[in-house]
Amino acid sequence: MRVADSTLYLGRVAVPATPRAARNALTREVRSMSVRERAWYALLVAGLGIGAVSALLALPPGWEVMGTSPSFEWGLLIIGYVFFAIMTSGLCLASSLGTVFGIERFLPFEKRHAILALLSLTTAFGIIALELHYPIRMVFGAVLVIAPSSPMWWMGVFYGGYLVVLIVEVWTLFTNHPIIHKYACTTAAGIGICAPVTLGAVFGVLAAKPYWNGVFTPILMIASAFVGGVGLLGIVFWAVNRFRLADWRSSEIALGSVRLLLAFGLLVVSALLARQIAAGLTSDVPGFRPSTEVLVTGPLAPAFWGIRIFLGILVPLGILAVPRLRTPTFTGVAAGLALVGILADRTLFVYAGELVPRTTMAGTIGYPYAEYTPSLVEIGIMLGAGAFMAMAFSLCERYLDMGGGDVHVFWPWPWIKRHDHDEHEAEGGQPNAEAAGAGAPAAVAGAGAAVAAAIAVDGEQR
Amino acid sequence: MTEPLEPQDGEPDATPEPDATPEPDETRDATPVSDETRDATPEPEPELDATLDLTSVLNAIPAPADAPADAVLVPLETIAPQIEQASLTRRAFLGFGVALAGGVAGAAVLGQLFPVFASAEDQVSPLVPDYNPKSKAWTFVVDTSRCIGCGLCVVACKEENHVPESAEFTRTWVERHTTMTDGTLYVDAPDAGINGFPATSTAPGAEGKTAKSSFFQPRLCMQCADSPCTAVCPVSATYKTEDGIILVDARRCIGCGYCVVSCPYGARYITPADEDTPASMPGVADKCTWCYHRITRGQVPACVEICPVGARRFGDANDPTSTVRADALAAGAQPLHPEYGTQPRVLYLGPTLQEA
Numbered sequence: 001m002r003v004a005d006s007t008l009y010l011g012r013v014a015v016p017a018t019p020r021a022a023r024n025a026l027t028r029e030v031r032s033m034s035v036r037e038r039a040w041y042a043l044l045v046a047g048l049g050i051g052a053v054s055a056l057l058a059l060p061p062g063w064e065v066m067g068t069s070p071s072f073e074w075g076l077l078i079i080g081y082v083f084f085a086i087m088t089s090g091l092c093l094a095s096s097l098g099t100v101f102g103i104e105r106f107l108p109f110e111k112r113h114a115i116l117a118l119l120s121l122t123t124a125f126g127i128i129a130l131e132l133h134y135p136i137r138m139v140f141g142a143v144l145v146i147a148p149s150s151p152m153w154w155m156g157v158f159y160g161g162y163l164v165v166l167i168v169e170v171w172t173l174f175t176n177h178p179i180i181h182k183y184a185c186t187t188a189a190g191i192g193i194c195a196p197v198t199l200g201a202v203f204g205v206l207a208a209k210p211y212w213n214g215v216f217t218p219i220l221m222i223a224s225a226f227v228g229g230v231g232l233l234g235i236v237f238w239a240v241n242r243f244r245l246a247d248w249r250s251s252e253i254a255l256g257s258v259r260l261l262l263a264f265g266l267l268v269v270s271a272l273l274a275r276q277i278a279a280g281l282t283s284d285v286p287g288f289r290p291s292t293e294v295l296v297t298g299p300l301a302p303a304f305w306g307i308r309i310f311l312g313i314l315v316p317l318g319i320l321a322v323p324r325l326r327t328p329t330f331t332g333v334a335a336g337l338a339l340v341g342i343l344a345d346r347t348l349f350v351y352a353g354e355l356v357p358r359t360t361m362a363g364t365i366g367y368p369y370a371e372y373t374p375s376l377v378e379i380g381i382m383l384g385a386g387a388f389m390a391m392a393f394s395l396c397e398r399y400l401d402m403g404g405g406d407v408h409v410f411w412p413w414p415w416i417k418r419h420d421h422d423e424h425e426a427e428g429g430q431p432n433a434e435a436a437g438a439g440a441p442a443a444v445a446g447a448g449a450a451v452a453a454a455i456a457v458d459g460e461q462r
Numbered sequence: 463m464t465e466p467l468e469p470q471d472g473e474p475d476a477t478p479e480p481d482a483t484p485e486p487d488e489t490r491d492a493t494p495v496s497d498e499t500r501d502a503t504p505e506p507e508p509e510l511d512a513t514l515d516l517t518s519v520l521n522a523i524p525a526p527a528d529a530p531a532d533a534v535l536v537p538l539e540t541i542a543p544q545i546e547q548a549s550l551t552r553r554a555f556l557g558f559g560v561a562l563a564g565g566v567a568g569a570a571v572l573g574q575l576f577p578v579f580a581s582a583e584d585q586v587s588p589l590v591p592d593y594n595p596k597s598k599a600w601t602f603v604v605d606t607s608r609c610i611g612c613g614l615c616v617v618a619c620k621e622e623n624h625v626p627e628s629a630e631f632t633r634t635w636v637e638r639h640t641t642m643t644d645g646t647l648y649v650d651a652p653d654a655g656i657n658g659f660p661a662t663s664t665a666p667g668a669e670g671k672t673a674k675s676s677f678f679q680p681r682l683c684m685q686c687a688d689s690p691c692t693a694v695c696p697v698s699a700t701y702k703t704e705d706g707i708i709l710v711d712a713r714r715c716i717g718c719g720y721c722v723v724s725c726p727y728g729a730r731y732i733t734p735a736d737e738d739t740p741a742s743m744p745g746v747a748d749k750c751t752w753c754y755h756r757i758t759r760g761q762v763p764a765c766v767e768i769c770p771v772g773a774r775r776f777g778d779a780n781d782p783t784s785t786v787r788a789d790a791l792a793a794g795a796q797p798l799h800p801e802y803g804t805q806p807r808v809l810y811l812g813p814t815l816q817e818a
Contacts, residue, residue, distance in 0.1 A: 060735075069630060070731040073719040133717025133732070133745030141697030141714055152696035152720050207690065207802060208726035286801070354723070359799075360681060361728035363616075363632035363654030367666055 044391040051384010054377045058130045065377040070362035072354045072372035077131035080382045083228070083346045084124035084389075085159060085199060086221055088166075089192040090229020091117040093222075094261055096189030105257050108250035110185075112236055113229075114173055115396050117188070118166040120232075121159065123389045130381055151201035158195040165191060174400065196221045203353070210288035211280065212353040220272045227265035228342040234258040234335020236393070241328040247403030255331045262338055263320045270313055273345075290356040299369065300348055300355070308348055312341015593758045595705035599779040600807070602752060602763075603789040604680050607812030609773035611636055611678040615765035616656040622753060622764035626737040629653040633682065633729075633750040634765055638663065640676040677813045680774060682765070683708065683729040683750035684798065684806030691721035691730065691749075700747065706807065707754050712741030721747050726802040752776070 002009050006021035016022035030038065057065050068075040095113035098106030129135040138156065147153040165187045172181035200218025207213050237258060241251035280292025295304045316334040319325045357366040396402070619625055619634045636655030640648045640663040648665035655678075663673065689708055692700050699714035700721050710721075722730045735744035753763035757776070761767070766776045777786035789795060790809055797806040 064735050068719075070722060070728070073722040073732065131718075135716065137714060138697065138716045138718075141699070141716060145698040145714075147696055147698050149693040150696045150720075152694060152718065156696060202720070205690075205694065206724050208724055357728075359726065359728040360635065360637050360649070360651055362630065362731035363635035363651060363681075364630055365637070365649060365651055365665070367649075 040394070041391070044387045044394065047383050047387025048391060049384075050380045051387055054380030054384060055126075055130055057377050058381060065375060067373050067375040067378060069364070069370075069372070071357055071364055071366040071370035074350055074354065075372055076374040076378040076382060077127050079343075079346050079350050080385055081124050081128040081131060082199060082350075083343055084120045084127065084385065086196045086225035086346075087228040087232055087342075088117045088121040088124065088162065088225075089196045089222070090225040090227065091120065091232065092188045092192035092229070093226050094229050094233060096185070096192065097261075099185040100189045105253055108237075108247070108254040109233060109257070111173055111402055112240075113233060114166065114169045114188075115400070116232060116236065116393060117229075118163075118170050119389050119392050119396075121163055121166060122392075123385045125159075125163070126388070127381065127385050151198055151205055155195070155198040155202055158191055158198050162188070162191045162195050192225075193222065196225045203349075206353075208358070209291075209353040210283075210285050210358075211291035212349070213285075213288075216272065216276065216279075220269070220276065223265065223269045223272055224342050224345055227262065227269050227338055230258055230261045230265055231335045231339030231342060234262060234331055235339065238328050238332025238335065242332075245397055245402065251328065255328050256326075258335055259320055259326060259331055262316065262335060266313055266317050266320075266338060269345075270317075273308075273313075287356060287358045291352045294355050294369070295348060295352050298355075300351055303344060304348055307344040308341055311337050312344055313338075316341070595703055595758075597780060598705040600685075600705055600707065600752065600757060601777060601779040601784075601786045601790050602682070602685070602808045603775040603786050603795065603811060604808060605773045605775065605789075605811040606677045606679050608771045609636065609678040609680055609812075610771055611638060611655060611659045612770065613655045613658045614768050614770065615680060615774060616654055618764040618768040619750070620656075622756075623751075624738045624740050624742075625748075626734055626739060628734065628737065629656060631731045631734060631737075631748075632656075633748070634680065636678050636680050638676055638678050640665070640668065640673050642668070642671040643674045644671065646671070675813075679810075680765075681727070681729070681798075682808065683752070684727050684804065684808045685752060686804035686806050688803065688805045690724040690726070690804060694720045694724045696720065703754070707752055707757075708749070709751055709754060710747050710749060712743045712746045712748075715746035717745040717747070719747070721749075725749075726799065726804065727806070 003017055006016065006018045008015045008017040016025045033041070066075065066077075091113045095106060095109035097103045098108075099110050132138055142153055142156050165184055168180065169184035169188055172178070172184055197218040200221030203209070203212035203221075204214055204217035234255065237251045237254040239245065240248050241255065277292060277296060280288050281296065283289050283292075294300050316338045319330050319334040319337075351372075354372070355369045357370050361370075613636060616632060616635055620627065620632070623633060625631065625633050632654040635651055636659075637649055637651035638655075638659055640650070642648070646667075648663045648668040650659075650663045650665040650668070652659065652664045659678070662668070663671075663676070685706060685708055687706065689702065692702050692708055695701075696718065697714055697716055699711045699716070700708060701711065702708050717732055719732055722732060730747055730749045733739040733741070733744050733746055733748050737744075740748050753761070753765075756763060762776045763774075766774045775786050775789060777784035779787045779790055781787065789811065792811065795809040795811055797808065798810055800806070
């Protein structure tokens, strides 16, 4: 560590040490950007500004700035928290196919998934901290007093541990700790299943809310987590392909994998959703049928049929089913729509659970439906959360080495063809052009060996 | 390079006169040199003493020009490492003391901010002298055939417990169940019943319809034996006392609202800001406590005391002379919505929802 010319040198990293140096560095960075990049960052800064102002308004025990009430206690911020939290799990589940099980076509997910997962979880924690009126007490209270009967306590345990594991995973991804990285990837994949189960149990144990109650809620949560994570990966790898970001040649493989996983996930989610609706419409559990009818024929029906079913499931499935539309752009569109569908799913899930009151709530009868309109502060926090994640990931793309996936497969299954990563590494990291096969773009110099091997697999399949 | 302060065995004497060598310091002798220090010191180099006391340091200061000839004269630079180490040792000691004091102070502050155990000074504390909670079986009985919907119970509750004035936030309320001549059923609770009820139902859709029958139903926390609110609280801020009353420790509540959505009877709310609240703390869960601060001191809840028609009755079912014991055993006494499976401990007499 040394200081010279108003700059602090930490190893290979140079940090401006004075406000003047920081301003100069920022000016240089902005000047080096294209107009499109500047517009993108300006948009994100605006979103962050809105989010920051909203967060400041909500920081004091800010009940009065939220649109919630005893009749509708969980609103937009809970929706946002669930959306980002389960997306973390989906990212890890999708990439675990490559990082844990060694399936080569999923290996290109590794670096970006880890960063996205960490950012998504951080965003989720930020949202829930603003939703909770006393978040610091949560940290101390959950540690000092164990509450094993509470799914929310378990959720805190798993997601808290998840954050630590993801930090380790990202750290080892950019340092030379392959053994730790292997274990971190495997642990993250394991928690990636457990964490959404606990999150689903938070809703599933509530007998007071029949639409949420039941063992299928955690299962639906895992399935929609998977689709959410894959959808985000699809958008990111479309951007990598479109804007020729680092290691962009592997995005073809990644997008092919996204298509496969997205189709599978959407079909599973569709089946679970159909089961939920059928069970609700035929149920004699008090409150379950009215809540389901609110979705199917009630005030939520336009959003349910229009966004959740049509845009969120049918259109993406249609895009994925047509061979001519298997392009990066259409894959990105399908992934984006699937992600919108998952956001709509979380929203409708929370709304349907609370919209039909079963009783007078603290003296107020919500008749025929409980009232809830998200406040501007809640909307601002959500905008800020999205902007934070996009900004942080954009900066990671700009400043971190996102290329050349240094893949560490923990559990090489015997029936899966091992890639010759180690051999290539010994040969100086050059890809094996012969292994790429006809039509595969593996001959590109500088591409990582693992990516080349993955491309080879894809080439063979084609 | 450093030189030894004192001669070592087998080494030449560094002092001018052998008899002028200072007496070995006891403290120094009593303090063994650590293995690490030995290991770190090259073999030819003399050992360094990391625990020099003030005497040895003073002895090491060069004597003035007019000092006697037998004074110890050691160049300052030769003992600089020792002085530095002594200084470090002292600094480390001070740092340790500061850290310890900071830790104790921090723990005290955290203990105040995040209390774990109940205190006798709590506003609602189970620690009341001469009160045996294990002997109690508190029971609340509501007789809907007597309730006239005056709303005095709601007023008394808000006054007694500093419940927010707004009708949205009530610990206890009164609702009216009306069955129309066409068989439709409406429930209304204008302003939680605090101002009484108009002649006709205010429920949307009830306008113009003729009522066949109606009754008032006071509502409050059911103090469920199998309470979902205590089970789901992630920080155990909601807890059950030994006599079965469910309370909220406002100092530990994080305001997540999980208990609010888990209560099938809608008995909870999150305290709003800018209003008088039971614990003078906005953003925490609150609910009816059956006036725990009163019943542990031999009184009845405020709503029971003020009810002009005796529709709300309260007592210890373990007490053979208690009227609620007879009420609880009376035919027709039943909990509200037993199908939720929470084993509520409020029993209702009189017409129920189905009998309106």
